[in-house]
Amino acid sequence: MYDTLVTLKKGAGRTLKAGSMWVYNNEIESIAGDFENGDIVTVHDSDGFFLGIGFINTRSKLTVRLLSRKKGTVIDDAFLEKRVQNAWDYRKQTVDTGCCRLIFGEADWLPGLVVDKFSDCLVVESLALGIDRLKPAILDALCRVLKKDGIVIRGIFERSDAKVRLQEGMERYKGFISEPFDTKVEIEENGVKYIVDMEDGQKTGFFLDQKYNRAAVQRLCKGKKVLDCFTHTGSFALNAGIAGADSVLGVDASQTGVLQAEENARLNHLEDRVKFQCADVFELLPQLEEKGEKFDVVILDPPAFTKSRNSIKNAVKGYREINLRGMKLVEDGGFLVTCSCSHFMEPELFAKTIREAAHGAHKRLRQVEFRTQCCDHPILWAADESYYLKFYIFQVCEEQ
Structure with missing residues (x-):
């Protein structure tokens, strides 16, 4: 063929x-x-x-x-619609589809393509030349498939502005695929409301991969004092607040992110208990330790410290440092929530780095839970690149 x-x-x-x-x-x-x-x-x-x-x-x-991998397969509209239908059927069975990742590249057998759904809007990221050519047909099929379940897509925005497109010989692009619409969209996840900025937010506007990890944190936070580091637009902090935390401090180096987090706090009527600060986490944690500050729950959700194998050594140093500092700020018997979203920070290496941090901080860790990315970002076995998020909850205890 x-x-x-x-x-x-x-x-x-x-x-x-x-x-x-x-x-x-x-x-x-x-x-x-x-x-x-x-x-x-x-x-x-x-x-x-x-x-x-x-x-x-x-x-x-x-x-x-x-x-x-099937001989005689024809890549036509019918083939693409079947791929899209399979992806949607999987999400309907496994995840809250109000906001979710509809297409996750290789894990949905549509390599190089990401599509996120925020309420009745879609954000698209295309990272490969071949899938870019198929993108219009895939999006048409996706709108048809969703419409069969009564979901009418109001608008589609493209965020194909990653540098990796240059390696494919493509220009970086950001703009409307549909008719223009308001790209700030309100969503609700785990009972928390957010404004998602699809045009100017990071990546596709919101990190959907932590959806159920954020819910897992809620049960730890009622009546507690919480520190959320690398808060971005406040997602973990707001989950702590909605769960009834007494006080929450969210920290991020981006003033834009902090302003968005504050808007999200007001949206949820949590501005009295959930506060945000623009600061470098690496600088702030030692300062809090020096002041004698302690928290019942410390959350560490940093950006990927490495995007290649060449920079793993420096990434390990970064993860070790923030985890050591974070553990020192946890009250005896309190909880540390820590994660890595770098594919190259392999699970064994991440676990080893946390153990080293605990040794340096003279703390004992009891693992409460280990999780990965949300199921709308499925891990395709034999496609290692689809597994990237490692998420731990530990109880932190003084040396016994």
Whole structure:
């Protein structure tokens, strides 16, 4: 069906054969046939065995991303609508769909595409040339699928402004796909209301991957004094407040984020108990320790300290430092909530870093819970890149 043939080197493609969807440039022996980057191609092993079909881009280190492993598959509107329907059916069974991630790239077998739903609006992020070509058909299919369940999409905004698009030979883009609409949308999650800024917020405007982790924190916070570090737009802080915390301090280095967090606090009538401060967390934690401050619950939800394997050493130092400082601020018997959203900070390394921080702080940890990303960001086994969020709750105790 697709005449351009990509043939792998002998012994190459081990991760692909184990279930991954990527063919790297250094795994390819030959490309036979005329093609343009973004076209659909067929992939064979060195012995001619069919491995799948996907889209090609020779400008990218990820030269081919598979769309299907079934021989004879045609990538047409019907194929794309089935992919979208499967993704939506999965969300309906597993997650609150008022606001959720509808498409999560490779984990929904639509590599390079992210679509988030905030109430009746969609935010789209396209990171690969091939999926960019298919994007209009996918979005049309998504609107049709949602309409069958009575959900009419009011507007679609694109946030394809990540630097990785440059590696695909594409320009970064941010703007309306639909007719213009108000891109500040109110959502509700776990009983907390937020204003999501789809146009100017981080990533797609709101971090949906912590949805049920935020709910898990609620039961710890009633009547407690809470510190929420790297609060962004206040999500963990507001969950603590809605659960009945006596006082909450949310800290973030972004003044824009703090202003949005304060607006969200007012939206939930929590401004009397949930306060926010613009500060560098690395500087603030030692200052709070020096003042003798203590909290019943300390939450650490930092941005990814590393986005490549080359910077892991510095990331480990950062995670160790904030966890050590955070533990020192927890009252004896209180709780530390700590997480990493970096794929390259592997679970074993993150756990080791926390253990080292506990040793340095002379604290004993009792693990309450370990969680990962919300189920609308499914972890596709054999596609390691789909697993990135590690989330722990510990009770912090003095040395016994």
